[in-house]
Amino acid sequence: MILSTDLVLLLLCLGVTYPGVTGIFMDKLASKKLCADKECVFAISLARAEDDYNAPDCRFINLKKGQLIYIYSKLVKERDAGEFWAGSVYGEQYEDQMGTVGYFPSSLVSEQQVYQEANKTIPTTAIDFFCE
Numbered sequence: 001m002i003l004s005t006d007l008v009l010l011l012l013c014l015g016v017t018y019p020g021v022t023g024i025f026m027d028k029l030a031s032k033k034l035c036a037d038k039e040c041v042f043a044i045s046l047a048r049a050e051d052d053y054n055a056p057d058c059r060f061i062n063l064k065k066g067q068l069i070y071i072y073s074k075l076v077k078e079r080d081a082g083e084f085w086a087g088s089v090y091g092e093q094y095e096d097q098m099g100t101v102g103y104f105p106s107s108l109v110s111e112q113q114v115y116q117e118a119n120k121t122i123p124t125t126a127i128d129f130f131c132e
Contacts, residue, residue, distance in 0.1 A: 022132065023130055023131050023132040024058075024130070024131050025126050025129065025130055025131075026057065026058070026059050026129045026130070026131050027129065028124055028126070028128070028129050029059070029075055029084055029103060029124075029129065030075035030076050030077070030078050030084070030124055031076070031078065031123060031124055032075070032076040032121055032122065032123055032124060033073040033074060033075050033076060033086070033121075033122050033124050033128070034073060034074045034075075034076060034118040034119070034120065034121060034122075035072070035073045035074075035118055035120045035122050036115070036116040036117065036118055036119070036120065037120060038120055038122065040072055040073045040086075040122060041072070042072075042115075042116065043070045043071060043072060043115055043116075044071045044072065044073070044074070044114070044115060044116060044117075044118045045070075045071045045111045045112070045113060045114045045115055046068060046069070046070060046071070046090070046111070046112050046113045046115070047068070047069045047071055047085075047087065047109035047110060047111045047112060048066065048067070048068055048069075048109060048110055048112050049063040049064060049065055049066060049067045049068075049069065049108060049109050050065065050108055050109060050110055051063075051065050051108050052064055052065050053104055053105065053108050055102065055104075057131070058102075058131030058132070059102060059103050059129055059131055060102050060103045060104055061087075061088075061089060061100055061101075061102030061103070061104055063089070063104055063108065063109075067089060067090075068089075068090040068112070069087040069088065069089055069090060069104070069109060070087050070088050070090055071085050071086070071087040071111070072086050072087055072088070072101060073085065073086045073118070073122075074086075074106065074118055075103070075124070076121070083105070083106045083107070084103040084104065084105060084106060085103065085104060085106045085109070086101055086102065086103050086128075087101065087102075087104065088100055088101045088102075
């Protein structure tokens, strides 16, 4: 059975556990994000990692130089915070992270192909920074 993110969030807020659903809410990296659609499910672009990146915590994903990443949202930069994008690793070489969505610094990637414009500003929620 697949749970929607809203249901998982509700269960976690109420302290109800569901088999296989464990995690922690981390600090928000931004209060808004840019997406191509209001659910942020469609890829905005395909990017290539220009350098290796080691994730500092579970909100982020590791990147290897040359790796391709699907971009799903771009956090709106606030104050002194860096700009982060959310994406998932693409490719056969790094199958351990395929399908895992996480954040990484936008300065470490170059967009290779833009699929659609990220013109929808969406407020972030606690579930955007939930770590399993």
